Amino acid sequence: MESTLSNALILMVIGMISVFIVLLVVVMGGSILINFINKYYPESVISQVSNSKDSLVSPKIMAVLTAAVLQATGGKGHIDEVLKK
Amino acid sequence: MESTLSNALILMVIGMISVFIVLLVVVMGGSILINFINKYYPESVISQVSNSKDSLVSPKIMAVLTAAVLQATGGKGHIDEVLKK
Amino acid sequence: MESTLSNALILMVIGMISVFIVLLVVVMGGSILINFINKYYPESVISQVSNSKDSLVSPKIMAVLTAAVLQATGGKGHIDEVLKK
């Protein structure tokens, strides 16, 4: 029983230290990474399109829909995004 | 052989009785359920949208398409539903 | 070692002969098939719609989009195909 408790306490110490160290390294590593990319790759060279969880339609359809809405609303309407229901 | 036949007959009796009882209970239970909901929850309080097997497009796209078609047909055309092919 | 090499050589002979025979039969069989279908089933009797890897939208939506684009471009624009991104 007592040893269970002491083990639980040790687990808490190790666990919280681990979490803190990991997130510290993530924050610091992320920071280094940002600086590195800012310095050496300031502009994107690879494809710009990222998989968005929400985009339902291809850019092509999007353009068509936008054109349709613009026309239908006399230029007043617009579409920002087409989301999945 | 004879016992096989008699077992088959017993199976028929039990099987048909089961089917009749189950559907009787379903009809009666369903009826009670309808009356219960009519009495205590006459109006829907939960989200109205149900997963339809046929709806291909979100309401938002639907609205856009409807607008486009209205415009394109000078207000004569309309869309009722967009079905999966 | 020597026997491994001779086995490898035999494999090459059998393998290449197999590939040639199979593709020969495919070419000849395909040719017979084309002639057969041209002769006995010159016109399609079964449903015309094939699953295309590229078609994103149903014919119905396609028609709507086409109408919208025609309208939006004053009859100048058109859509050939709507491809998956």
Add this chain to the structure above:
Amino acid sequence: MDILQKLFEMTAFGELISNPLSILMLLLAFVLLYLGIAKKFEPLLLIPIAFGVLLANFPGGGMAVIPDTEINQISHKTIIEIAKDHGIMNMLYYMLIKTGLLPPLIFMGVGALTDFGPMLRNLRLAFFGAAAQIGIFTVLIGATLLGFNLKEAAALGIIGGADGPTAIYTAIKLAPHLLGPIAIAAYSYMALVPVIIPMVVKVMMSEKEIKINMKEQDKLYPHKREIKNMKALKIVFPIVLGTVVALLVPSSVPLVGFLLFGNLVKEVGSDTNRLFTAASETIMNTATIFLGLTVGATMSADTFLESQTLYIVLGGFLAFVISIAGGITAAKVYNVFNKKKINPLIGATGLSAVPMASRVANDIALKYDSKNHILQYAMSSNISGVIGSAVAAGVLISFLS
């Protein structure tokens, strides 16, 4: 010359000559493909089944499902061992079919595509889904007389349930060696419903009966109540229905439970849209491919080309006919005792074969009276016929397995 001999030994021609019946099976596969593709007989199932027959009967292809025996002990091997010893088709068969997994998963998709609305609107008609199960048990008795044992006879009879996953599930549990012909018979006769129902109707129903107009009857003897909150009702109904069936016939839970879970995630709506998509598309489509291919692959010349297959084909047809006749008779008997008449076509659709049977019944009614739309009424007994045969399957499995 050695090389030419090796080349010949590699091909399938040697085996094909020593086992010429395989050619008959290949021809059967082509016929089934023709029926599925050109005649549109349940193409979603018949095409994969036919292709499975094709793959299984190429000599040397290693794609035929091998029956589990005392000697090979396949069903005690790990799936890795099965794949190594008997190939991927056996792996898929023993993992997905022999375990009974796929039929409930397909039933989940069926549930997600089923709308209980018409049944709830005409709840009493659901009762006629019961009488139309009589074909199952009649053929069961007949089959025992022909020498089938009880399990085989039950698997044969369940074809009369006119429901694919139910027939396959029952066959897996009671007579896996008959799975192939039973599945093909079930799906073929479901595709032939537009022929079978009119045939039985012609013999059993008078023109006057066909012209019974349900809507007019409703006007003459109106419903006492309307449904005020269909949305709530449709959500609660599968839960209640599942509970009732499960308590009365627990052995039908694998089928009915998954059916109603699929229906529930549909009716809950956008909150469970991901689950609905998984049930009605992802899982169902994938399960259909694997079910079709593996069921087809169970059919080899030595198991299929037997007199049993002929009996299955005949018995399945009889089961359909008797079920339809049973449903019609039940409606006629009801009409004797009630003022408000029911069109006996509503009894016929208790067969299930959703929604084809309802459409066929509707077409017949319209042919005699172009204003007599009975589709919504027929759907009620039609859908309850699915429950009915699942319950019948549960009873059979409960007593025989």
Add this chain to the structure above:
Amino acid sequence: MDILQKLFEMTAFGELISNPLSILMLLLAFVLLYLGIAKKFEPLLLIPIAFGVLLANFPGGGMAVIPDTEINQISHKTIIEIAKDHGIMNMLYYMLIKTGLLPPLIFMGVGALTDFGPMLRNLRLAFFGAAAQIGIFTVLIGATLLGFNLKEAAALGIIGGADGPTAIYTAIKLAPHLLGPIAIAAYSYMALVPVIIPMVVKVMMSEKEIKINMKEQDKLYPHKREIKNMKALKIVFPIVLGTVVALLVPSSVPLVGFLLFGNLVKEVGSDTNRLFTAASETIMNTATIFLGLTVGATMSADTFLESQTLYIVLGGFLAFVISIAGGITAAKVYNVFNKKKINPLIGATGLSAVPMASRVANDIALKYDSKNHILQYAMSSNISGVIGSAVAAGVLISFLS
């Protein structure tokens, strides 16, 4: 009479009478369905879990998950044998859950739906995802005092990680017999975050603290750098993050590795769109259905209706509260030593429960000052809280399994 007796024996009523506690479990299932459907408590998980409870507790349905014991040796059976001896629900459970497969697969989907953008823009705030793990370990200690062994106590504590897949994965590895109640507690409290966070905030935070405006602080003490190439950063970040976490806490690789793979295929964009769809839709939706149903099916009357369950419910609640309080305290301590103040609500969202916690925190802030939008800031600690609890789970599994 023989037939009537057979009929009765076929039904579940006999067993229900001899084992009346099943009725309580059925009622529990109905309550959970009500919470999931009408109250919208995490419906994607709670509805399948509840339906699993329902299916498992129909007597005779054969859908209950049976624990692995020395005697039945289930986990040494092949899946074909498991399906034959114990039905498809056990087959699915032992194949997908007992193996620990589904939680990482769901994490892959979570990764594909996670945007690390807000975290990268406010990277320092990510550090507050650490303090909010204190509830896990505090409750672990408390549970050992109540007589739970270390493994059980750890599985109980991990509820405080406020992350479903992590809690389930840890419970599978350390205390599979407590899986059901732990999963339900985790998802229920995640659904109750809009109640729990305001409660803790009310006690622990002053109005002045709630009104700390992050955007104004940013203007007073501006960032030194901007991110010039977010696209490249978002692609490289999951790779680097994964490497760092894997080297520091290798036992968290199954969770964190799959999470970051999912995120990577999202960020790469159209080149990996097929993988993104598989991770975020196909695999995730399917895994969610099977996870829910099988986890629900682990709950039978004799394992659920014990005092342990009550402790899990209480302990889970405490774990949530203490984690939130820990996050708030960490932010307060930070504010003592720094000029640039942080709204302690950002600490509270370190709990995880993404993105609900962030929305709740934002709502609280807006309630006191309608211009104080903190959502983007809260998302940083919120997402890092997911990493935090996965690391905590890794540590627990590493030392205890």
Add this chain to the structure above:
Amino acid sequence: MDILQKLFEMTAFGELISNPLSILMLLLAFVLLYLGIAKKFEPLLLIPIAFGVLLANFPGGGMAVIPDTEINQISHKTIIEIAKDHGIMNMLYYMLIKTGLLPPLIFMGVGALTDFGPMLRNLRLAFFGAAAQIGIFTVLIGATLLGFNLKEAAALGIIGGADGPTAIYTAIKLAPHLLGPIAIAAYSYMALVPVIIPMVVKVMMSEKEIKINMKEQDKLYPHKREIKNMKALKIVFPIVLGTVVALLVPSSVPLVGFLLFGNLVKEVGSDTNRLFTAASETIMNTATIFLGLTVGATMSADTFLESQTLYIVLGGFLAFVISIAGGITAAKVYNVFNKKKINPLIGATGLSAVPMASRVANDIALKYDSKNHILQYAMSSNISGVIGSAVAAGVLISFLS
């Protein structure tokens, strides 16, 4: 101090120091990720493979695939035991890859995305898919001279088939210990086809040959027939083609059979749309993720960092080059004996690597004559090259496994 030591032992640093070659593997993973993401080398496969390498080589992560040995007897364990003893990555590998399941499933998707139209329109050109398999067998012979045994040599040679699933399937069957490098070599060289084909063409083809205009040849020596019913032809063709290949080379059925089933459900059209979606999206995308991750996870430092890997890299390259050269030579030889000339680029595309090789050939032709569009012609030999290498794989497996 005890705690610090425990903390250190939990991390991967200790193992990394004692096994520093893992670091090389991690670097390899980063290079592969770079090639897949930034250089767009077959990203759908290389990114998951690279991530699999990463996961497998984190010390202590437990994600490395362990070879099956006499001692550990992994392939006789149940998948539940494998997951328990060796983690989920081994479970996935032994269940999905070792069984040979995934390559046929991916081939089903490939079939569903393949259009046989161009091949049917230029059927004779399909014959050039044969000559371009010579690289497979040449490298097989070369590899035996370097000391590889026949099975390994065959697995190495099949890289020259320029078809991912075929190469992986053959490697699984004949030399699973070389699976990782073979898969990477196959996909990398397929990605490098835009470099390799022009290189070989430059050496082997004159400008005059490159300028052979297929359309003009068609006008000079017109086709005798047109295809009147392409729809029917496309439906019947996969069935006939499958039957022919299956009877001639039965061991290629798992690959070719699934390929043509996928193609059939595509061509049947809307009736089998659900099956088409399952084959081309659901199953294919899911299989791609698991194939990539697990193949990547087979690569650990001690198996990968050997001289064999170097030979595979070199041999794979040679196999590609020789196959392309073989195809070109075949077309040249044909041109000697026929008036109607064929552009030897059509021979080069017999390699397969669909459709990249055709596009590259088309670009080369257009570079020399901007009106010389050969894409449709190249697609014919290109697609038949897939059949060709599947047949070659079937022969190798038939004689060697």
